[in-house]
Ligand SMILES: NC(=O)c1ccc[n+]([C@@H]2O[C@H](COP(=O)([O-])OP(=O)(O)OC[C@H]3O[C@@H](n4cnc5c(N)ncnc54)[C@H](O)[C@@H]3O)[C@@H](O)[C@H]2O)c1
């Protein structure tokens with residue numbers, strides 16, 4: 001009897017939260033279970049109400065490794081949180097709205113995923129987003145440095161080639177920078193590469209593994225077709241076609257969406273695939289290897305995307321590029337030139 005009265009009180013509190021309540025929570029019973037310490041990781045999504053954020057939030061709510069899911073945005077989080085929280089999966093969902101709730105959103109998080117910021121429209125480069133997104137990423141990373149400095153951070157906001165260096169500078173200034181824990185998400189390039197190569201080879205894309213190195217914009221996206229699994233050779237025309245399609249995959253979507261934004265659904269899929277790999281690494285699973293844009297000594301540049309092994313501390317090993325053919329060596333030089341400028345632009349933004 002007592003228990004049932006308590007339940008009714010809990011449900012009623014959920015339906016009529018006190019006006020001062022600043023958090024939007026999912027089902028109260030689930031909250032009790034989380035307070036009791038259910039296994040799993042605490043994940044925050046910053047920019048959770050956006051085109052990427054919403055499907056990403058939905059897919060993370062379905063991930064059995066997630067026990068608590070914090071959804072932060074400057075708009076629309078109450079609706080997204082209420083909606084996602086009705087899914088009958090284990091993770092407890094809480095919503096946070098606006099800068100005054102950023103610290104609560106971040107405190108205690110193991111993994112923070114950042115898709116906050118504006119997307120491209122046709123005719124724009126990713127670098128054209130810098131003026132708006134640089135400041136957004138800087139502010140969010142200042143919050144991370146303060147509230148969850150040990151969290152793994154996955155940066156999706158473009159231009160990734162500059163926003164990752166921005167994040168690194170913010171963390172350095174705060175004295176919290178751990179290069180193993182900061183990762184730019186280039187997974188969508190790998191997802192596209194696997195798909196497009198599988199199309200040409202007539203294979204199931206799940207059987208194809210294409211390393212994509214460099215960065216995440218135009219010529220900085222460098223697929224290493226000479227290293228694909230299963231091993232396969234391409235004609236020069238096939239190599240040219242595939243490389244160009246992989247490098248311009250983002251633009252293909254931006255043009256098809258005709259002003260309504262850039263890739264959101266395939267990006268949410270890629271972001272979850274990558275976040276899931278980070279969580280498996282955190283759990284201590286063996287041989288978790290993905291491509292990511294990280295602080296690196298693989299080239300002379302301070303950041304570079306290549307294959308990395310993920311573990312309990314984040315990036316535990318960065319693999320060398322391996323043997324490149326002449327086409328790839330030429331591509332690498334072009335990629336490094338553009339990357340150097342984008343990295344410097346990000347560093348300069350924080351240092352100015
Ligand atoms: N890394 C990649 O492979 C990849 C792929 C696709 C898109 N992107 C990038 O991801 C970003 C988001 O794309 P989208 O399509 O979801 O855009 P969107 O406009 O649909 O959503 C962005 C969300 O960010 C929120 N936001 C804005 N300022 C914020 C702040 N200060 N704090 C928290 N949230 C804030 C907005 O309210 C919005 O809900 C863009 O920069 C886009 O270029 C990257």
Ligand SMILES: O=C(O)C[C@H](O)C(=O)O
Pocket residue numbers: 119120126158188249250251253254262263
């Ligand atoms: O192309 C964009 O602007 C978004 C994203 O970087 C992508 O590769 O789809």
